[in-house]
Amino acid sequence: MFAQQPKYDAEGSGAFIQLAEIQPIHDGLLNGLRFAVKDLMDVAGYKTSCGNPTWRDTHPAAAGNAVCVDQLLHSGAACIGKTVTDELAFGLDGENYFYGTPVNPGAPDRVPGGSSSGSASAVACGLADFALGTDTGGSVRIPAANCGIYGFRPTHGVISVAGVNPLAPTFDTVGVLAGTLPVLVKVASVLLGRWIDDEKEVGTIHILSDAFALSDDDVVLALDESLTRLKSSGVGTIKQTSLHDVDTSCTTGLKGWYETYLVLQWTEIWSCLGSWILDVKPPLGPRTMRNFELTRNVDRSLVPGAVCRRETYFELVKEFLGPNDLICIPTSAAPAPAKGTLTLDRTTGNYYPRVLSLTSIAGIGRLPQVTLPVADVGGIPVGISFLAAHGRDEFLLSAVQRIDSLGS
Amino acid sequence: MFAQQPKYDAEGSGAFIQLAEIQPIHDGLLNGLRFAVKDLMDVAGYKTSCGNPTWRDTHPAAAGNAVCVDQLLHSGAACIGKTVTDELAFGLDGENYFYGTPVNPGAPDRVPGGSSSGSASAVACGLADFALGTDTGGSVRIPAANCGIYGFRPTHGVISVAGVNPLAPTFDTVGVLAGTLPVLVKVASVLLGRWIDDEKEVGTIHILSDAFALSDDDVVLALDESLTRLKSSGVGTIKQTSLHDVDTSCTTGLKGWYETYLVLQWTEIWSCLGSWILDVKPPLGPRTMRNFELTRNVDRSLVPGAVCRRETYFELVKEFLGPNDLICIPTSAAPAPAKGTLTLDRTTGNYYPRVLSLTSIAGIGRLPQVTLPVADVGGIPVGISFLAAHGRDEFLLSAVQRIDSLGS
Numbered sequence: 001m002f003a004q005q006p007k008y009d010a011e012g013s014g015a016f017i018q019l020a021e022i023q024p025i026h027d028g029l030l031n032g033l034r035f036a037v038k039d040l041m042d043v044a045g046y047k048t049s050c051g052n053p054t055w056r057d058t059h060p061a062a063a064g065n066a067v068c069v070d071q072l073l074h075s076g077a078a079c080i081g082k083t084v085t086d087e088l089a090f091g092l093d094g095e096n097y098f099y100g101t102p103v104n105p106g107a108p109d110r111v112p113g114g115s116s117s118g119s120a121s122a123v124a125c126g127l128a129d130f131a132l133g134t135d136t137g138g139s140v141r142i143p144a145a146n147c148g149i150y151g152f153r154p155t156h157g158v159i160s161v162a163g164v165n166p167l168a169p170t171f172d173t174v175g176v177l178a179g180t181l182p183v184l185v186k187v188a189s190v191l192l193g194r195w196i197d198d199e200k201e202v203g204t205i206h207i208l209s210d211a212f213a214l215s216d217d218d219v220v221l222a223l224d225e226s227l228t229r230l231k232s233s234g235v236g237t238i239k240q241t242s243l244h245d246v247d248t249s250c251t252t253g254l255k256g257w258y259e260t261y262l263v264l265q266w267t268e269i270w271s272c273l274g275s276w277i278l279d280v281k282p283p284l285g286p287r288t289m290r291n292f293e294l295t296r297n298v299d300r301s302l303v304p305g306a307v308c309r310r311e312t313y314f315e316l317v318k319e320f321l322g323p324n325d326l327i328c329i330p331t332s333a334a335p336a337p338a339k340g341t342l343t344l345d346r347t348t349g350n351y352y353p354r355v356l357s358l359t360s361i362a363g364i365g366r367l368p369q370v371t372l373p374v375a376d377v378g379g380i381p382v383g384i385s386f387l388a389a390h391g392r393d394e395f396l397l398s399a400v401q402r403i404d405s406l407g408s
Numbered sequence: 409m410f411a412q413q414p415k416y417d418a419e420g421s422g423a424f425i426q427l428a429e430i431q432p433i434h435d436g437l438l439n440g441l442r443f444a445v446k447d448l449m450d451v452a453g454y455k456t457s458c459g460n461p462t463w464r465d466t467h468p469a470a471a472g473n474a475v476c477v478d479q480l481l482h483s484g485a486a487c488i489g490k491t492v493t494d495e496l497a498f499g500l501d502g503e504n505y506f507y508g509t510p511v512n513p514g515a516p517d518r519v520p521g522g523s524s525s526g527s528a529s530a531v532a533c534g535l536a537d538f539a540l541g542t543d544t545g546g547s548v549r550i551p552a553a554n555c556g557i558y559g560f561r562p563t564h565g566v567i568s569v570a571g572v573n574p575l576a577p578t579f580d581t582v583g584v585l586a587g588t589l590p591v592l593v594k595v596a597s598v599l600l601g602r603w604i605d606d607e608k609e610v611g612t613i614h615i616l617s618d619a620f621a622l623s624d625d626d627v628v629l630a631l632d633e634s635l636t637r638l639k640s641s642g643v644g645t646i647k648q649t650s651l652h653d654v655d656t657s658c659t660t661g662l663k664g665w666y667e668t669y670l671v672l673q674w675t676e677i678w679s680c681l682g683s684w685i686l687d688v689k690p691p692l693g694p695r696t697m698r699n700f701e702l703t704r705n706v707d708r709s710l711v712p713g714a715v716c717r718r719e720t721y722f723e724l725v726k727e728f729l730g731p732n733d734l735i736c737i738p739t740s741a742a743p744a745p746a747k748g749t750l751t752l753d754r755t756t757g758n759y760y761p762r763v764l765s766l767t768s769i770a771g772i773g774r775l776p777q778v779t780l781p782v783a784d785v786g787g788i789p790v791g792i793s794f795l796a797a798h799g800r801d802e803f804l805l806s807a808v809q810r811i812d813s814l815g816s
Contacts, residue, residue, distance in 0.1 A: 026709055042679065063682030063704075067578075067675055070708050071715065157565040157774075160672075160715075161577045163679030169569045169577070170475075193715030264568075267475055271450065271571030274471030296471075300478050301434055307479065307568075307601030366565075 008125040015102040015121035019081040028075030036122040036131040039082040041066040042163040051085040054282030066163025075190045083118025087288040097285025106148040106381040110336035113143035120147040130178035138359030140175035145331035148373040148381030150184045152176045155368045168268035171363045200398040202236035203324035210243045211329035222375040246320045254357040261360035263306040270295040317365040321389045331371040331383035368393040370400045416533045423510040423529035427489040436483030444530040444539040447490040449474040450571040459493040462690030474571025483598045491526025495696040505693025514556040515788040518744035521551030528555040538586035546767030548583035553739035556781040556789030558592045560584045576676035608806040610644035611732035618651045619737035630783040654728045662765040669768035671714040678703040725773040729797045739779040739791035776801040778808045
């Protein structure tokens with residue numbers, strides 16, 4: 001619905017760190033499609049920057065493609081370049097201190113969202129049919145929603161992350177951003193190694209009230225039309241559900257999920273990247289510097305409790321959500337912030353804590369999620385998300401095709 | 409049943425790359441227990457060698473502990489050192505060209521098995537109560553079986569691998585080796601963040617005939633007593649099952665699983681480690697050198713097909729295996745080989761292809777597995793394994809306690 005005609009060329013978009021012309025190796029389902037690759041993933045012969053120049057300069061060129069890149073090239077798609085990412089994939093904003101802020105063509109004064117910022121921008125600008133991103137805590141879903149395109153985070157562990165730089169392996173996934181849902185589904189099908197048919201019956205669609213309550217009023221209002229259309233469509237049984245229905249002992253709401261997520265994510269980030277940071281002492285953007293201080297100083301005695309809570313939440317959702325059920329939430333609690341307005345410290349302010357509360361549902365629940373670009377708030381794109389049960393990626397991709405066909 | 413009294417001290421065992429005395433940080437379930445850590449995992453302040461001196465020398469000391477190490481230190485256990493691993497965790501034999509071959513105290517002329525060779529040796533020698541290992545294609549299960557101790561490979565993705573060097577992330581897991589089953593279960597409980605009760609009803613125990621058919625006659629004979637005891641115990645319903653019952657269209661048996669596993673594992677290994685190898689050109693042991701040539705030259709056009717087959721196999725097992733069912737197989741197709749007898753090329757000879765055919769069941773099926781030290785072949789320990797459905801780690805750990813209590 002946004003940027004149907006390209007308004008930005010590759011240079012003007014700021015989406016790319018490096019252009020390429022890598023032809024497909026074999027014909028396949030993705031014949032004729034062009035894709036961009038987040039520069040956190042290896043493409044043979046290229047250096048992977050991970051969004052930081054010192055990382056690029058202290059690591060060799062890639063000996064081979066990331067497995068997910070190979071899957072696409074062996075299925076008919078051509079790679080057109082590598083895209084800007086938030087530094088070391090740690091961020092949801094898309095403002096990279098060194099490589100700039102890729103354009104959000106749907107709202108040029110707003111951030112594109114991150115960390116798969118350039119991937120979202122390249123697709124939203126019409127420069128690529130689809131792009132690979134990574135999603136640890138929302139890094140595909142948030143930029144897709146901000147830029148008014150489709151985004152898919154798979155069930156953790158089902159798409160190969162080999163050749164992709166780790167951030168927090170317990171949550172790291174390779175996801176897809178695309179300009180149309182049929183393209184998203186085709187690409188996901190290749191990466192998952194599964195055939196997606198579109199005949200699946202949808203059970204209950206749980207409108208998660210906690211997630212809507214946490215979101216800006218104008219986001220909720222903007223999504224209302226989609227929900228109304230969904231309710232009258234006959235696709236599934238619509239039900240208002242609160243987290244308390246899932247977890248009757250829950251007193252903390254999504255805050256408990258958010259806090260559990262943060263402890264685990266920060267601990268893992270420092271375990272993955274701390275050694276390089278202490279050794280090399282790379283220049284980092286101010287927000288990235290602050291983020292890594294947080295991960296370094298996290299109280300690791302909280303980890304055993306957080307692991308137990310994560311498993312409890314996971315198990316509760318597993319028991320609650322039927323194989324053909326969906327959860328529906330706003331993808332983000334707020335529209336994309338204006339450029340340059342985010343606070344230095346992500347734990348303060350009104351943005352990160354609310355957005356991560358919503359994105360942590362898929363992370364903690366190990367659930368697949370698709371965001372659909374269905375609305376806007378004063379011209380700024382916002383997305384609606386559907387999540388399915390753990391491992392039900394095929395069903396989710398099938399169900400959202402029915403929902404998306406209701407129109408927007 | 410083996411090495412109840414330590415016969416080897418730390419130096420004599422050859423199990424350790426570095427000794428340490430790291431006290432627990434908090435009391436907990438593991439109070440009083442001492443553990444060793446495979447030197448593929450970070451311990452704060454120490455260099456991680458990954459079993460190769462050049463890796464050690466080209467990487468900084470660890471800024472923090474691997475998350476799994478922190479979970480143990482925060483639960484009352486003390487760390488006594490870091491253990492030898494096959495180079496870059498790529499091997500099942502335990503013969504490290506640079507750091508030697510840790511002792512297999514149950515059969516000193518035999519290899520301990522790898523890649524968690526030192527972890528198995530340290531536990532089997534009675535020097536540690538338990539040890540952390542990693543298991544991608546059998547690297548906890550095989551050395552545990554070879555050395556006559558208990559070993560656990562969890563469901564992929566449920567125990568954090570942050571701070572653990574990747575080999576093939578689609579299959580990489582952190583597992584546990586222990587001298588007694590109660591210790592194994594306690595440690596697994598901490599790492600999983602789940603309480604293991606021992607009151608679970610066991611459904612059908614499928615004796616997988618393909619796995620027994622593939623194994624040495626004397627291994628099958630050695631395990632026969634355990635199977636007979638199991639059959640008369642009333643624990644579960646024992647059933648002879650073939651792969652054909654799981655996959656009626658299957659014509660290739662476990663060979664199809666093995667070949668699918670190899671393509672995916674080798675592709676991922678090269679995507680993870682190839683860049684470093686081409687850049688640094690490290691000295692490697694002859695077998696490791698040959699292994700990496702294989703991964704470099706794998707035909708990556710096979711990947712899309714292999715991913716589809718993996719998902720088909722995974723789905724078939726998921727449909728077949730009930731939540732309280734188990735699969736029973738020999739842990740290894742053969743007893744530990746004599747030292748120095750393995751061929752240079754792992755694809756030839758009678759050892760690796762058969763062993764990996766058995767270990768690939770958990771890898772491809774994403775199943776948790778426990779090996780129990782129940783028998784020996786002419787004094788060489790052999791193990792029997794039980795696998796449960798994806799995500800049923802708690803049930804598996806509960807069920808094997810009942811089975812193990814039948815005695816050996």
